[in-house]
Amino acid sequence: MSRYADLVLTLLAAAFVLALSWAVPWLRFVMTIAIAKGLAVLGILLLLRAGQVSFGHALYLSLAAYVVAFMAARIPEVLLLLPLAAVVAASIGLLVGLFVSRYRAIFFGMLNLALSMVFYSMLDKFYEVTRGGDGIRVPVTSFAGVVLSPDQQSWALLILALVLAVGFGAFVRLYLLSPMGSALSALKTREARLEFMGIPARRILLSAYVLSAFMAGCGGALIALSTRHVTPALAYWTASGELVFIAILGGAGSVFGPFLGALAYELTRTYAAALVADAWQMILGTVLLVVILFAPGGLWGIGRALVVRGRQA
């Protein structure tokens, strides 16, 4: 798609989200959470481009959420807390990435899963620090120095989420078009050839990994600020699975995919999850299978195919 079409689509999507949040006030919260998850999924998409899948990215999301929860009392300012949490997530991402970027495929996926489960059990077991399964309440925070009413705050967070989504979406789009992005796809095709050309494959994967941790951190901070309560469940493997699910559902072909997938997922979950709480993972798994088998481009791919067919007719 052309840059112009992408720009129009972005503006339309942002207008749609704002209009829906204005028309149905309680959807504002759902939209914010969806966009926050979309940010983390954008990172999963980057890794998928390299042919790698992480079953543990909830680690960075929950880490940033806990950073917000711990620091909110000392730094009660959204515009400082969010970058701080994201930077912490990215630093841990760098540390972990130095280790996991040596591995590919299943090793990469499972090592991420293992590390996130370690973090989960630490959150769960060290009750004195983390209050275990009860979680921590996030104190009231100001936005740009002003203490807003809960209603205004939720608008501010939604707009912040939208700005981040557009910013990171554009950045990832550029990244994928850049030589770094091409190297990332080459990593998937044949890594050894990349190295023969003198391009350090590990560093290519590592930089994508750190970027993905940073974006997951932004998402996690937004989630903590909107829900105002963090629990270890944020780090559980199902949370990581959810991110991978959204990435495939939305489609890995475009930077719109993660946000489209996240909105579809969160809206469905809001309505359906309570009805089928016991079978929720089962439904997700089935949808995941169906998408992989019959619609590998995800929702974005389906939409695109419809548009293309419409033009031809």
Added chain:
Amino acid sequence: MGWLGDNGMLLGLAMLDGLSYAAAVFMVAVGLNLVFGVMHVLNVAHGSLYAIGGYAAASLSLFLIARGMPPWLSIPSLVVSSAIVGAILGPPIERLLRSVSGQEEVLQLLVTFALFMILEDLQKLVWGVQPVVSDAPVKLLGTIDVPFGRDAIPFTSYQLFLLPGVALVTLIGLAWFLRRTLAGRMIVAVTVDREAARAMGINAGKVMLLTFTAGAALAALGGALASPTTSLVPGIGASTIVLSFAVVATAGLGQIEGAALTALMIGLGRSLAVYFAPEFEVVVPYFIMVSVLLVRPQGLFAVPETRRI
């Protein structure tokens, strides 16, 4: 004596616990290994087969006892139920995996992950979320006093003899089967080079089906054997797949004896943590795995492979 004198009993208990735990983990890990060898995809749903094997065994033995059957039947019922689980779930999963075998590796992995999500809830729907306890086989075999220094530790014979015994028989049987019998060598041939094996006239599809089913049954047997010693709760599938992956990765893919040693190492490490530093129980297996992989990325016992260019 000092510390050892005070904690000797605890140390002994931890070692015995670790042994029986390692035996169950080994059964799952060795199945995971076999399946990875022939299918070239790590089956994330393997952990669910462990959980379902455990639940099925518990149900069958509770059913037998409720019917007034002699309690000794609960021991063969462990094997029977895991064979049933393997035979019912193995072939359809293998079928599905083979239908996506032409796709990208990451998509194949995601298919097994989707299966894992489905099976986790299926097991909740069938057996509920309340813990299921069936300890007939453990009670049946009674306890035995294990001499440990000056003390004697009462420990169940089930965990001391039956669990490690079955694991040992599996280990020796499998090593013999793979190296000495025609069918076993066919599996090895398909593992090493599927195309070359096909060219020699081996029906690779059949080998994959049988190996997958056997691997599924081994996972179910691991769960069945562990079921009388713990209460079954939702989520054991997830922790089992991560743990058995840790064993397989630490040992190196394709290693059987190596997997046994590693299972023992990780099992002992974990149960020592349970007794002496319970906060770190979950961390210990990964700590062992990460420290091994940092030094030897291909695992303890595997030889590095040449890379494809």
